[in-house]
Structures are given as structure tokens and as C-alpha cells.
Amino acid sequence: MQFTASKQPENCLLGPESDSQRTLYPYVTGTSVVALKYKDGILMAADMGGSYGSTLRYKSVERMKPIGKHSLLGASGEISDFQEILKYLDELILYDNMWDDGNSLGPKEVHNYLTRVMYNRRNKFNPLWNSLVLGGVKKGEKYLGTVSMIGVNFEDNHVATGFGNHLARPILRQEWHENLSFEDGVKLLEKCMRVLLYRDRSAINKLQIAKITEEGMTISQPYSLKTYWEFSAFENPTQGAVGSW
Amino acid sequence: MTKQQANWSPYDNNGGSCVAIAGADYCVIAADTRMSTGYNILTRDYSKICKLADKCVMASSGFQADVRALQKQLAARHLIYQHQHNKQMSCPAMAQLLSNTLYYKRFFPYYSFNVLGGLDNEGKGCVFTYDAVGSYEKVGYSSQGSGSTLIMPFLDNQLKSPSPLLLPAQDAVTPLVEAEAIDLVKTVFASASERDIYTGDKLELVIINAAGIRREYMELRKD
Numbered sequence: 001m002q003f004t005a006s007k008q009p010e011n012c013l014l015g016p017e018s019d020s021q022r023t024l025y026p027y028v029t030g031t032s033v034v035a036l037k038y039k040d041g042i043l044m045a046a047d048m049g050g051s052y053g054s055t056l057r058y059k060s061v062e063r064m065k066p067i068g069k070h071s072l073l074g075a076s077g078e079i080s081d082f083q084e085i086l087k088y089l090d091e092l093i094l095y096d097n098m099w100d101d102g103n104s105l106g107p108k109e110v111h112n113y114l115t116r117v118m119y120n121r122r123n124k125f126n127p128l129w130n131s132l133v134l135g136g137v138k139k140g141e142k143y144l145g146t147v148s149m150i151g152v153n154f155e156d157n158h159v160a161t162g163f164g165n166h167l168a169r170p171i172l173r174q175e176w177h178e179n180l181s182f183e184d185g186v187k188l189l190e191k192c193m194r195v196l197l198y199r200d201r202s203a204i205n206k207l208q209i210a211k212i213t214e215e216g217m218t219i220s221q222p223y224s225l226k227t228y229w230e231f232s233a234f235e236n237p238t239q240g241a242v243g244s245w
Numbered sequence: 246m247t248k249q250q251a252n253w254s255p256y257d258n259n260g261g262s263c264v265a266i267a268g269a270d271y272c273v274i275a276a277d278t279r280m281s282t283g284y285n286i287l288t289r290d291y292s293k294i295c296k297l298a299d300k301c302v303m304a305s306s307g308f309q310a311d312v313r314a315l316q317k318q319l320a321a322r323h324l325i326y327q328h329q330h331n332k333q334m335s336c337p338a339m340a341q342l343l344s345n346t347l348y349y350k351r352f353f354p355y356y357s358f359n360v361l362g363g364l365d366n367e368g369k370g371c372v373f374t375y376d377a378v379g380s381y382e383k384v385g386y387s388s389q390g391s392g393s394t395l396i397m398p399f400l401d402n403q404l405k406s407p408s409p410l411l412l413p414a415q416d417a418v419t420p421l422v423e424a425e426a427i428d429l430v431k432t433v434f435a436s437a438s439e440r441d442i443y444t445g446d447k448l449e450l451v452i453i454n455a456a457g458i459r460r461e462y463m464e465l466r467k468d
Contacts, residue, residue, distance in 0.1 A: 013314075025252075119310050122255050123353075139378030150255055154280060156288045165285050 004203040026078040026129040028052050030063045031202045032164035033074035033133045034192045036156050036176060037142050038185035041213035042135030044074050045189040047197075048222055049204035056204065060203060064210045064219055068093045070138040072212045073114075076129035076161040079148065088117060107136025107143035111153070119151030131161035137214050160192070163200040168192035182211070194225050248445070256308050256356050257282055259360050260443025261293050262392030263304035264430055265362035267370030267385050271423045271454040273429045274362040276304040276390075276464060277438070279446040289446040289467065296325060296458070301336040303343070306390030307377070308331035308356035315355050318346055324367040336363035340373040340381060348380035354378050358389040363453055370418055370453075385417035392437035392444040399433050423454065431463050 019214040028050045035044035050058030063082070064074045067089050075082040092113060096105050105113075121127050127149045135144045145155040158172040171192050180188065186209060196203045205227065212220040233239075250441070255394045260281040265274045276293040279286060294304045295316045305312040322342060324374055326334050334342070340361050362372040376389035385406045388396040407415035419426065430450060440446040448463040 115310075115313075119314060122310070125255065127253060127255075142414050147252065148257075150257060151313075152257055152259065152282070152287070152308075153310065153313070154288045156290070165287075 007032075019153045022126045023081065023129050026058060026081075028079045029202075030076045030079055030082070030128075031200055032160060032168065032194075032196055033063065033076050033131070033164045034160045034168045034189055035074060035133050035134075035135050035144055035158065035162045036172060036180070036185060036188065037144050038180040038182060039178075039196075040182065041142060041211065042072065042144055043134055043182075043185045043189055044072055044133060044210045044212075045160065045193050045207060046074050046076070047193070047204050047207040050079050050204060051202045053191060054202070056202070059206060060222070062208070062219075064123075066212075066217050066219070067110050067134075067136075069104050070212075071105075071110045071134060071136035072210055072217055074133040074161075074210070075130050076134075078128070080208060081128040081130050085114070085117070085130065085132070089113075095175050106138035106141075107134055107145075108138075110134060110136070111143065111145040111147070111155075114147050115151060115153045118149065122150040125169075133159055133161060136212055139186075141212065145204065162180070163196055163203070164192070165223075167195050167199055171195065190225060194227070197225060197227065257310075258307065258356070258443075259287070259309040260391045261306035262388065262390040262396060262414045262434070262437055262444045263293060263306050263358070263360045263374040263442065264396060264433060265304065265360040265374075265386065266400075266404075266421070266426045266430060267362065267372045267418045268421055268423060268426055269370065269418055271426070271452060272302075272362040272364060272370035273423070273426045273430055273450060273452050274302045274304050274307065274360065275434065275448060275450040277392075277395075277434060277444045277446060277448055279448060280309060280442065281443050284442075286446075292449055294449055294451055295319075296451075297334075297339055297361075298312045298336070298363070299333045299458075300453055301334065301361065301434045302453060302458075303359055303361045304389075304451075305357045305359045307358045312357045315346065315357055315359075321341065322346070325356065335366055336361070336373075337365055337373055337383075339363075340383070343373070343375065344379040344381045347375060347377065351378050358393075360387050362451075364366050364455075368455060370408075378390040382419065385419050390444075392434075392441040395440055396433045399436065400429075403429060423452065427452065427461070434463070434465060 033046040046063040050061040067073045132147045146159045147153040160168040205224045263276040280291040359375045365371045375381045434448045445465045450461040452459045
């Protein structure tokens, strides 16, 4: 992020952005999504905050949604763009369904589709302002991938967006293994979400965890993490900082 | 106070290094598997090497989304070529196609730095090296990407290729045998990953010779 000094001509009534039809910057945004593969499928976590700049504007935004029968999509970034993407995907799944041939789009196909949509929009200089995480299981094959605003995409055993890349992935790299049970997977995600809650100012203590396996998917009810704020450094944060309040 | 804006750029640099060496009857193409953005490592296992035809392989670093679009474009064009000519494209033909494809986007370039390696129609190793807008040159060996400033002079020193100014033109292929070239590639990557933060994790080598295509891997520094 940077401060851009925009010089406006004095006789111009409208700002330089007034006739723009593009997303020049995001309005309502969601913060990190964290996801990992575990023994039977994929686990994904995201909090429910929707920030308007640095104002916490919405507190019940569902940022993880089921896509078709085999996939789960998590999004950070502009919430309205995410809803637009959900509209595209609904249509995609519907039109695929209308073939009525017993085939269905798996997570790999959906991820590839998202990759093309995101890259296509950046080519038009009109990006969808999101980082997306797509997880799913089809025919015993676990899949976990991510796409950024400008189309950068990859698969991995664990992924995270935004702050999660800084704070959660080091934890995941240290503790993740192929045979994580459901319980251990949830514990690991909660550990990541707790670190994010403490250190990411736009993270809130109301989150959901989503699970997808061969059997189907469930998105948990919103819940909170236990926190501990009684450390003396929290109670008196400026002690020892000379010249501070 | 001016508005605090989250600005965006259509480009990113995802790092990575690519090397290709041509010999009399083989070609080695190699790249690391790290993908980064800024000081973050996005993934430690992303292949930058793409097989374009039976005897033609491309290694690309730069902006991953552009690289992927370029690979798809070339794959589609190669499929059309196969339908029209009922054969695989030769490496020199693919080299020209890659150049044209890059130049086609001269004014909104693919931010990708490529080396193309393979065997020519006589079965001799060949390497083509590019810039982002399609300038290209046939060489005996080359390096592209974030670690190229460390790797290229090392290759120059070890391979001593004949000057392109010599008349009559001399063959650019390296005098090494296959095993020596593979060893050299492993060494330059181990060295580059000491200093270049965008090179590391794992090395992927593709070796093309008369017998066919073969892949090898070697672990690199992960820090």
C-alpha cells in the first residue's frame, strides 16, 4: 500500500475517477483465508468480517461457499467482486448441469475456470479484487489451489491468502503432514486463525471452518476462539517505550 | 490528506532461474521449482518447465500468470500445427513461433523470460534464448530469470563458447558430454541458490537425447 498524491485540475468539478467503470480500489474487504489438505479431504477457515477501509462494517459475511458438488470456494478481498464470481460460477454449474450427462465439474475444472476469469479481467485492466482459494475432492482426488487478483495460480498441500501468507503458512509448513486427522486439522487451522486474530487488525473473532470430503461438504456455524489478553505487555503496551503515551 | 489507496499492478515477478545447455547429441533444460512474490514464497514445488513438442522444451520465469498464458497459447498453436502437418514441430520452428507470440504482445508484453532447448532436425542440441518481447538468438547455452546474473558468467567461464563474430561461423554447441553438462547445471543452481533468494527449493532437469526425454530432480537450499 502507498500514498499516491493525485493532483487535480482546479476547474474540474468531477474527480479524475468519476467516470471510471473499473474497480480502482476495493471497498468492502475480507481478510485472510487459510486452507489445508487432511486425511479425508480439505479444511478451510475464514473469519466473517467485512471491512470498509479500516472500519469493521460487516460482521456476518460468509466468505466460504460451496461450488457444485465437489468444490469449496473461499475468498478474501472485495466482497462484491466475490459475489459477482459466485454468480459466474452458478451459471457455469447450471449450464454444465443442463447437459444432463451425469458429468459434473470437479475442483480442478472450477479452479482452472477461475484462473482464466481472473487473468482475463486483469488483461482488461479491470481486475476482480480478490485472492481466491479453491478446495475440493473428486473421485478420491484431493485438490487445493489458489488464484490471485492478477491470475497467479498454483496448487499446494496448504494455502493462505493475504496476511495468512505471512503468519499462517510458516506454521503450516512446520506442522502440516499428509495424515492429519480431522481433529488435528481443525486444531492446526485454529492455531493459524488465532495468530491472525492477534496480529491482523482486520481479523475478527468470529469464524467458520469448512470441510469437504468425498461424502460432501459442511460449513460450520460461526464460533469464537479462546484468547488470552492478560499478558503484561498487552496491559501496559507502552511501558519501556521512552517518550510514548 | 490524500486518499490512501491500495494500488495494483498487472504484473508481478514470481522469480526463478532457467538454464539450458546444448551438446552434440543432447540438450539439458533446467529450472528451480520455487515460486515467490516479494519476500514471500508462494510454493516450493511449481514446475517452470513445459514440454512443447517431442524434442522441444521451454523453461520460463517471470510473471507466472503470463507464463501460463504463453504456454497455453503455444500448446494450442502446436496442436493446430499437428493437425495441419501430421508431425511434431521442430525446435527451430517452435523457436520462431515463440518469438512471434511474444512480439505479438509487444505493447502489453508477456512478462516472461524464456529459454527453449531441444534437438534440431539433425539430432544436434540447440538452445534459443529470449527477452520478454521476442528478440531471440540461437546459442550453445543460456540462462534466464532472477539468478541469471549469477549463473551466466559462470557458464561463460566454464564453457568458453566460440565468439559469434568468428568467420566462418563456428558451432555453438558445448564440448561437454551429457553427464558433465548435467553436473555443471546442478553446480550452477546450487551456487545461485546461495545468493539469489528467488532461486531454491528444488531443481528440475529435463534431458533430451536420441533415446527420448528424461527428468531428474535435485534438492536445493530451502531458505
